[in-house]
Amino acid sequence: MNLRDAPDEAAFREGVRAWLADNLPAEPGKEWSRKLHDAGYAGLTWPEEYGGRAAPYSHQAIALEEFARSGAPQHMNVIALGMAGPTIMYHGTEEQKQRYLAPMLSAEEIWCQGFSEPGAGSDLSSVRTRIEPKDEHFLVNGQKVWSSLAHLADFCILVGRSDPQSQRHAGLTYVIVDMHSPGVEVRPLRQITGEAEFNEIFFTDVEVPRENLLGDVGSGWQVAMTTLLHERGTLGFALAGVLESQVNKLVALAKERAADDPIIRDRVAQEWVELQALKLMNQRSLTTLMQTGIPGPEGSGSKLRWSEQNQRLTKLAMEINGGEDDGYWGYQQLRSRGNTIEAGTSEILRNIIAERVLALPRSR
C-alpha cells in the first residue's frame, strides 16, 4: 500500500488541522462531543442515513491520528462509537439502527459495555449474568464489573447466559439495556489514579424488551466477537497519535534533563523507533479494514505494542525526572497500568496473535 496521503487524503488532513487550530483548546464532555458531531468528525465512516459521513476508512485513520496528535479530548461516547455502534450496524435490525445510531454520534445518549464479571474477564464465555427469555421481555439478573462510563450511561451492551444448562460459548445472548430501567444499580470503583472511570453494575429483575435483542437468542458469542474485533481493531490510529505526542514530550524532557546521558539518549531513540514500527503495523491493519470492512486480528498487535510501550515510556520519563512526579508523568504512569489489562490483557493478545495471525497451534 502507498504510505503517503493521496490528494483527497492530504486535503482532508489539512481540513482537520485547520479545524483543530480554530477549535482548540477544548474541555472533554458532551459539549465538545456535540461539536465534533456538528463538524462531521463523529462517525466519519458510518452511513449518511445514520448520521455519519460515509467517508473511507483512510479518512477515519487520518482524523484519529490528527486529533490524538493535537491533544484534543476524545469524543466522550467511545464505547458507542468504537463498539456498540459498529455491532448494531452489523447485527441490528433496521429499527434498532434508526433508533440508536444517530444519538450516539451527537452524544445525546451515552453507552457502556457490560461484558466483564467478577468471575469472567479474559474468558468471556464464563459469564453468569442471567438473560432469561420471557414472553414479552428478557429478565436480567447478575453483576458486571469494570464498566467504563456506566455512571454516565443511558444504555449498556450486555452479554449474559440465556440457557442456564449451557456451557461456555453456547447459550449466550446479547441485549441492549436501558440503564434507567428499574433494578439497575451502578456503583463507581476508584482506580489507582484516584479517578472513578469504571463501575460495578448490579441487575436485579431488570425487564428488557424483546426488541432490544441483538442477533438471536443463543448467538450472543458471535455478536460479542464483532464488538471485540472493533474494540481492538479501530483504535490503533488514535493510540499511535497519543503515543507520538508522548514520545515528543519524552524527547523534550530528555533534552532538558539528560541531554548528555548516552544511555538515556539511546533508550529515548528506541522509543521513537518503536513508534515508527507501530505506525507501520497500523497501516497493515488499515489495509485489512479497507479490504473487508471488518478489523482483522492484527489490531491485537497494535494494542499490545502500544500499551506495553506506553508503560515503558512513562517509566523512563519518571526515571529521567529522578523519580519525582512533576504532575504529568506520575499520572501517566499510573493510568498506563490499566492499558495492558483493558480491551484484552497482554497475555490474551499474545495468544490471539499466535493463533490467529501467526497460525501457531492452539495452546489449549
Ligand SMILES: Cc1cc2nc3c(=O)[nH]c(=O)nc-3n(C[C@H](O)[C@H](O)[C@H](O)COP(=O)(O)OP(=O)(O)OC[C@H]3O[C@@H](n4cnc5c(N)ncnc54)[C@H](O)[C@@H]3O)c2cc1C
Ligand atoms: C481501565 C479499564 C477499563 C475497563 N473497561 C471495561 C468495560 O467498559 N467493560 C467491560 O466489560 N470490561 C472492562 N474492563 C475489564 C477488562 O476487560 C478485564 O479486566 C480484562 O478482560 C481481564 O479480565 P480480568 O480482570 O477478569 O482478569 P483475568 O481474566 O482473571 O486474568 C488474570 C490474569 O490471568 C491472565 N490470563 C487469563 N487467562 C489467560 C490465558 N488463557 N492465557 C494466559 N494468561 C491468562 C491474564 O492475562 C491476567 O494477567 C476494563 C478494565 C480496565 C483496566
